[in-house]
Amino acid sequence: MVETLQKALTLELGRLDVPIVATPEQADATLSVRATEARMEGGGSLSLSLTLKSRDGLPLWSKRIRGQSPGEGSLDSVMSNALADAMTQVGSLFESDNVASLILAGAATPRPAPDPGNPPQQSVQERISDIDDLPANRGLTRPNAHAVVIGISGYRQKLPAAGFADSDARLVSRYLTQVLGYQDENVATLINEHASKSDLEKYFDRWLPNRVEDNDEVFVFYAGHGAPNPTTGEANMVPYDGDPTYLKQTGYPAARLYAALARLPARKITVVLDAGFSGAGERSVLAKGAKPLVVTASEEDIPSKMAILSASAADQAIRDYEEKGHGLFTYFFLKGVKEKSVNGNVNLRSVFDYAADQVSKTARRDYNADQVPQWRGANP
Numbered sequence: 001m002v003e004t005l006q007k008a009l010t011l012e013l014g015r016l017d018v019p020i021v022a023t024p025e026q027a028d029a030t031l032s033v034r035a036t037e038a039r040m041e042g043g044g045s046l047s048l049s050l051t052l053k054s055r056d057g058l059p060l061w062s063k064r065i066r067g068q069s070p071g072e073g074s075l076d077s078v079m080s081n082a083l084a085d086a087m088t089q090v091g092s093l094f095e096s097d098n099v100a101s102l103i104l105a106g107a108a109t110p111r112p113a114p115d116p117g118n119p120p121q122q123s124v125q126e127r128i129s130d131i132d133d134l135p136a137n138r139g140l141t142r143p144n145a146h147a148v149v150i151g152i153s154g155y156r157q158k159l160p161a162a163g164f165a166d167s168d169a170r171l172v173s174r175y176l177t178q179v180l181g182y183q184d185e186n187v188a189t190l191i192n193e194h195a196s197k198s199d200l201e202k203y204f205d206r207w208l209p210n211r212v213e214d215n216d217e218v219f220v221f222y223a224g225h226g227a228p229n230p231t232t233g234e235a236n237m238v239p240y241d242g243d244p245t246y247l248k249q250t251g252y253p254a255a256r257l258y259a260a261l262a263r264l265p266a267r268k269i270t271v272v273l274d275a276g277f278s279g280a281g282e283r284s285v286l287a288k289g290a291k292p293l294v295v296t297a298s299e300e301d302i303p304s305k306m307a308i309l310s311a312s313a314a315d316q317a318i319r320d321y322e323e324k325g326h327g328l329f330t331y332f333f334l335k336g337v338k339e340k341s342v343n344g345n346v347n348l349r350s351v352f353d354y355a356a357d358q359v360s361k362t363a364r365r366d367y368n369a370d371q372v373p374q375w376r377g378a379n380p
Contacts, residue, residue: 012087029103032184044069046082057189065089129324131334140181140344145217152224163320165223168330197239204260226275235277262303269306274327276318302377310374332358
């Protein structure tokens, strides 16, 4: 079915003069299609979920369609007719929604030219580690699970690069959709310049509240710089356009994130932070002349339905795992998901306990430093 669907899409997109390239790295946008339902009741029907994302993983367009095949016949012929009807709808939607212009908009941000004096770090595609080979999802879907995944390595204010934060975020999104059963349209991936303060406000203050309903699940991942408020010690995420010298105006406080998430009707909320908030280390920054001063949320400040998984204790620096091409915490967190997931089901506490133990041991052994991941809030 997968091969048949791929061929049908290729033919339909070719008819619409939408060019198909050989690899994702060459693409201006990526179209993901998931067959969500197939029925044989007095004929046949095939439901498809389509999601178009920009090269940086931002959602551009999504639709759900149902191809119909009334009448009787063999399974193959009935489903073939349903697929043909679905492809007709795809063509009509591409034309009526002017999807070609959305693809061009997704490609509008130019790829940065290489700087010979400052070569970029290798991306996750160039540095292959064991976690980049994803385990199989055997049909599990989570239609009521939503995620916002953020990764910022380069900053507008020319702050120090935050290691592999962007490629970590891309890989987390792949695990969510390809291993854990999240639907593509329910995962927002915000990378580098697409993770400004206004982007964070949009997705936490509007996008999630517009989608999340009673008993849904929410997952938030942030990889990038953190910074403490030099006066109060309040932990802040540093958006792409953030400036640690003007943190009040340009930062996104962790407390604001928790408050926005707490207002959602979700039954379960998980926040994973691969960022440092001490003002020291590879994913933390500090205003000029300021000294680290960090105040962490107490257990009573965290809603009962929320768990916050941090890469380190508040006063510790966090590390990149150069050997693997990932943040140290993200690497072992995803390795735990890979090794402990069973058909897409995973016990988050067992994953965290595994990651915390491995991060602590690796930080001491390889960096002669303490990095002890922290779990605060609800237990699974």
